[in-house]
Amino acid sequence: MSASLLVMKFGGTNMQDARAIRHSASLVGRSLKEGVRVVVVVSAMAGVTNQLLQLADAAQAGDIARANDEIAVMRTRHFTAAQELGAVPDSETVRELREMHETLRQAVYGVYLLRELTPRSRDLIVAFGERLSAPLMRLALEQQDIRAHHLTGGEAGILTDSHFGNAKPLPSAYERVRDRLSAVLSTGVTPVVAGFMGETEKGALTTLGRGGTDYSATIIGKALGADEVWAWKDVDGVMSADPRVVKDALNIELLSYGEVMELAYFGAKVLHPLAVTPLQESGIPLRLKNSSDPDFPGTLVQSHPRDDAGHPVKAVTAIRNVSLINVSGAGVLGIPEVLASVFDAIARENITLLMVSQSSSMSNVSLAVQSVDAERTLSALRAGVSSELKVDEQPGTAVLAIVGSGMRGQRGVSARMFTALADHDVNILMISQGSSELNVSVAIEGGHVDEATRAVHAAFGLGSAAQEAVGAAEPFSG
Template sequence: MVVVDDLGPRGLRVRQPLLGRAGPGDGGQDEDERERGEGGRRQAGAHRPMLPKSYHAGRMTRPISVHKFGGTSLGSAERIVAAARLLRKAAARSPVVAVASAMGGVTDVLLAAARDAERGRLAAARRAVAAVRDRHQEAAAGISRATGKAVAFDEGLLGQLDTALAGVSMLRERTPRVTDLISSFGERLSAPLVASTLEALGTPSHAVDARAFLVTDERHGGAQCDRKRSDPRIRRALLPLAGKGVLPVVTGFVGRSPSGETTTLGRSGSDTTAALLGAALGAREVVIWTDVDGVLSADPRLVPSAHLLSRLSYREAAEMTYFGAKVLHFPAVLPAIAEAIPLVIRNSFAPAGRGTTVSSRGSERKGVRAVTSIPGLCLISLDGRGMTGVPGIAARVFSTTARLGVSVVMFSQASSEQNIALIVPESDRARTVAALLGEFRYERLTGAIDGVTARAPIAVVAAVGDGMRGTQGIAARVFDAVARAGVNVEAIAQGSSECNISFAVEEADRASAVRALHEVVTPE
């Protein structure tokens, strides 16, 4: 087996093979034992391994690219064949590792089946399993017709799924652990279909279960990957395949705990898988294939004239995601960002489009790049002349919301210190107000604080752009545009980075504010 040491995000060094070491699933020593002590020593006289063609003098001359396909991009036989053709095209340029999500909607069906089983409705759960079987069989048949090669669907996994659902039904209990196991079957079914399609088209491919190398914590439903333990495993599992010209298709979304239980990576978990693989392999890029052209300058439902943003910086993408942009779930791709690996968002239904590249370097254009917004919020205000010059008021506000687990979307404080405004989800309104009233009950009795008030529904609108930094007159243009639209601004916040100006408005004015602000966006 080839063992690889990391030299950083752009280079890999190959060591001598370790004799007597078993690979994942080969039996022998436990993986962790093999990484310690005796398992880490080279054997005397060991021969150098045959290096993959992508290596030269111990370094990769053609860095790997990671391509992840979402559920809509794998939703049918036609889409799976299209995805395989895109992978073949990419593999002609550089080695490729693919990450497969479940076929669109399958994870929801599996979770619904788990809920039915928990209620004792095993027959309904089994009907859902039959629907999943039929869908994958139809996909396999369609792939066979499209490629002219027989592609079979292996039903063996569905027996394991049926066993899990029967256990839930018998116990009338659906633990987070078994929920992760049941929801993992979507990716475990789709990855072999994608790999078989590639084989049918003439590209050597192999489906790889990510549980063989993605080690996570025990937090079911939103597990965090242990990169120190996972990265070497990823390289050992995937680099030899890539070096032989085999295109690995990895199951997204899933991992395993140290105790060997199946875990899932939470929201946008397949994006997380792709980012983790990209980081471990020093990838040239991570491409996320979806059903939209990329990141737009505004929500096209609110601004029909919104245009595609060809480049974004990591900071801009983070701001846009936080303030409502849905294309990229920023926390999911942090492993790739930590290694400065570019993320490319492309449309698998229109692959000729350039998409959006998110990297450390964004556009050099000045001014506002995009407008985003979040509806369904509440503005909570603390008012009182007695707050002026009193240290710790804001800290107590944040301590209170932290104890409740309430996310503060925006915070604003008057320079006179007589008013503090915070924006929270409207669903958290009642308990946040009650907690703040309790926290400041003494100040209310003494008159230092007049009271705690709440207004809803509120929306937050944000202007985003690295080019706003140091550009004179940006704030004036932003608020002049909003004023011309007749929109009243309830609260304002701007970070010292100057790449975001956010403000609160009545939710009824949200669309007007977004459209007005989009008029000052710098065109591509």
């Protein structure tokens, strides 16, 4: 029987400086010492992805001086980390970092000259964050006498479609990843893969969407048949609510794939929404762990949810900065082709819908979208649907969702949520519930989102005070 295999993903805070990278490398070393093979997948240093997006926008706007200043700041940060990790001035790591920063500078200058930032060039620029952190992780591993080799997502075999900015892996990607990384592992070398990216069949670099390093890790996990995928974070795992908003939020020990996808989709910044999809077919568990407390089990995500009738809701989560787009016109939406035209217009612009609601008279459809997508949504609908229809926006809203597999068939869950909101004078603008009964979501005024989150969290007894009152739940072992 072959040795156990883990895929370990390290997020931005776990890669933010030399100290954090050294600690992350030590977590890899712990498992290697136990005879477990590890594939490492790394994010960009904390803040670098946003920095890259901003400097690309600055170059497009003609502010090349600002873009170059940002590149210089990033260059200093990466070189400082390399030096603190033990790189000497003319070492392979330093040469690589120097070459990559020069390539980045040239790519940004091209955007400046053309005053055009295409999705393809944006992907090329934004992926430098992960490409620059991978050599630093390899260096940190080598400093701990661990043989390592770093690769881009494309070099690791992640083949994607050409949807720049939000690419999806092609079916053939899994075999390619298995072949390429198995070859590295078979020589006793630990692969370090730059997350968040892949490449098209023609070799163009693509990215998998924000948070896509999680996705990279689970694609690799499925391809290699890993025992588990571990996503190292700076929190204990998935919480019952945002702990910055709800002080007594608790760690959730066990979630199903479906539950964690709903949480990720509805704003819980724990995972890329599609991250668990590669694991579902093969049933590979995903574990979210805190790098500051590596012995804490964290949150385990697996096929089957825990049957917990006492707590039908696992978590409350919210998406801020939402706009409601209303499409109305007496009786017109009773015509199926018109309804189809609404969704066709949205699909052509690749806009993510957070919620959809239709009135029973079929004279009104309401769509919830991120506010940053509102202008595009309005333009797409006004161009793509009948002129008889009125399209308007209600900005300044938020979506609040409760998630839990225990809601299936249990009466009174929605009523408890609505009562908690009514008791705190929170007005509900729109309601949606999926037929899977994994979530109930409502649109509310944005200014009430924190108060609403706390009220609903308390109503379902999810906080530490409520848990203590009913006695601690038995820990999951598996």
